[in-house]
Amino acid sequence: MNRTEDVLQALDAAEAEMRRRYFDFLRMPSVSAQPDHAADCRRTAEWLVGELREIGFEAAVRETAGHPVVVAKHAGPAGIDAPHLLYYGHYDVQPAEPFELWTSPPFEPTVVEGPHGDRVVARGAVDDKGQVMTWLSAMRAWHQVTGGLPVRVTALIEGEEEVGSPSLDAFLRDNAAELSADIAVVSDTNQWDFATPAITTRLRGMVYAQIDLRAASRDLHSGMYGGAARNPLNLLARILGDLHDDDGRIQIPGFYDGVTPVSNAQAAQWAALGFDEARYLGDVGLSVPAGERGLGALERIWARPTCDVNGMWGGYTGEGSKTVIAGEAHAKLSCRLVGQQDPAKIEEGIRQFVRERLPKDCSAEVRIFASAAPVEVPVENRFIAAAQAVLQDEYGVAPAMIGGGGSIPVVESFKRILNTDALLMGFGLDDDQVHSPNEKFDWRCLTRGARSHARLLGKLAG
């Protein structure tokens, strides 16, 4: 245990250096969605290889059909049967648009003062560059103090997470023997709140679809055609309005296949978290829970599927009035999935739902932008136990065992392709503005995250 204490001291002493490296990482605009930034993505991968080699890893940029992956290996201590940990992260970031809403340039990390001290504002500050920095910094400190790592580590840092990881499954399949490990460690989730750490044990899956309806071949004057020509906006509203019944149940065919009720033990554990739904809704100006009736908020967010319209547009959207019947109408729709729901069946259910409501001279295109199965992480293993212990040590309070409303598809891929379970230990906060302008990471979250990872490495040492 005194090796860990030495490492923690070294980590604290290296804060300035950690910040410098973190800022170098943030300055590279590794936007995976935008082809203009392909070279920036590669440069970021190469930078990571340099970082990993400095701390004793055998590291390389590995090609995929898309942006490259960084893979690095560290054998850990010689002669000891140490566990093998697969650390996963992603170096790509969301687009920063709209730029005009940023208070500082998105790729020039800027320190501002928040209620918990310094916070760093930049695209990727938390998602996922800041979170990757927590474990890279912990390993650097272990390397500095001991000349190595106390466990065997493989690092896998991809560059396409923000575009749905299209190349990752193939890469995992092609390199399964090399990448399979005792546990995957993923830092891409949040704490419970600033004072309370969390381990995420379930993640909802997702299907994200765009629906494009087409009716008349051009925009029509509603005086000349109203009452005779199909209006695709009325039709779209009718289709989307049918998605839920009066009790909030989703009407897509077969939607609830594989949705399992929460166990009593699980429900009791969540109830013990003392979640304040009134405040959670009140913070965003709401008071009436939406979604299915008769369920608690945590159950609805963590354990129930959803279907939300994320965007909708068509016709005249300017000032004042224009009496047009549009030729097209569009919507973006996402379903969050739980339990054993099958994304492929949900995709087909959405297509069928639209098709059944379509007059024969209208057409609908349904495009799928993301598709990921839900994940539940086994909680009865020594890695979760170790993480609970080190988070308790670091924060002085037991971590909340939580669900996550969002989706991290890679966790499901690790299980399916590598047969490797995951430990989801993340340090973000709910107000980090992930995917939005002015994304930030509290410096204290980053340093406590690094210290937690340093502790975990020590705890798991053979």
Next chain:
Amino acid sequence: MNRTEDVLQALDAAEAEMRRRYFDFLRMPSVSAQPDHAADCRRTAEWLVGELREIGFEAAVRETAGHPVVVAKHAGPAGIDAPHLLYYGHYDVQPAEPFELWTSPPFEPTVVEGPHGDRVVARGAVDDKGQVMTWLSAMRAWHQVTGGLPVRVTALIEGEEEVGSPSLDAFLRDNAAELSADIAVVSDTNQWDFATPAITTRLRGMVYAQIDLRAASRDLHSGMYGGAARNPLNLLARILGDLHDDDGRIQIPGFYDGVTPVSNAQAAQWAALGFDEARYLGDVGLSVPAGERGLGALERIWARPTCDVNGMWGGYTGEGSKTVIAGEAHAKLSCRLVGQQDPAKIEEGIRQFVRERLPKDCSAEVRIFASAAPVEVPVENRFIAAAQAVLQDEYGVAPAMIGGGGSIPVVESFKRILNTDALLMGFGLDDDQVHSPNEKFDWRCLTRGARSHARLLGKLAG
């Protein structure tokens, strides 16, 4: 009758001059919606006063709360009890935006070759400057040949028709004695087709509303809030999707109050028009009639009310996916009205319809952008009979007696305030691109329109 023949010859001989005056009229960008063009509106009104004075009218620019009105009076023949005709038109035009879609500058009239010979492309080419030119030119020819007009004429040309005529009712009330006439003659409608003239005998009314829904105070991440926070896009779709039942009937409370069935005689007359619904829909890429079931297309367009979503927007509308739950959702909605439907009751019905479907922590604002009662014109009078006769003479084919899907609120105001019925004899074609880029008027429609008006003045001479 030989006076009329002389006038028609003079009219034909003056085509070059007519075109020159018409182009002067079109070059003035009298866009009533845009404050920057207020001076252009006034200049256009002054130009019209000059035109009217040249042909014997006592004419003046008259002030209103908005853009001025032109009023001109001609006593007609001395000593004869000639009828008093109120000619109505508007000198204002729609905005020309988007400019980039025009093939020539919108305020520089340009002659292009079409299937029926020359056509003039410009904003206002037909709506309503070109139509106003038909009767101004006819009166100029009468003045030139006879030194006067064969009937008593009051001309009323307003400058706010394209913004809903906000000042006109008050102006009519304040000047009712001066403006009341035996008939109002309005040229702001279309022919049946290029070969067949038309008299419009009914116009649908309209209520145009914008609905703004507000839920959360900011955009939310659907992973963190999906299933718990109200999604205003889902809610908007549900509200708009409820507007029609499965048979296409509109569900706004009290919507059908005052909707009367079409008489058998009317239905028989419309059936005789031989309207080709398959072609009408096929021209715009459709094949299945929308709207209420069991009705013919002309009945649905001319004699049945509608409720169309004209625009809808909210959330993420860019490329790819963004898992956002928006804070707001918006729609523009218009109802076309018929029979005795009351626009004020329809407005309240829309508000009630939205309110009844609103969770208590969401708000909805319903703004009304236009509100006009439907109009039916009496057809059993000598003015209609005269118009039928002169159109038959000019075109060699009887005019179609048609309904109009659009709305011309001033016709209802004339009846209500001046107790003056209207004769709607217009010369536009369905492909004139009214309110759109590249608005045009076929030159042959303009000259036949002028000749028809010249004939009408002769026919009604005392």
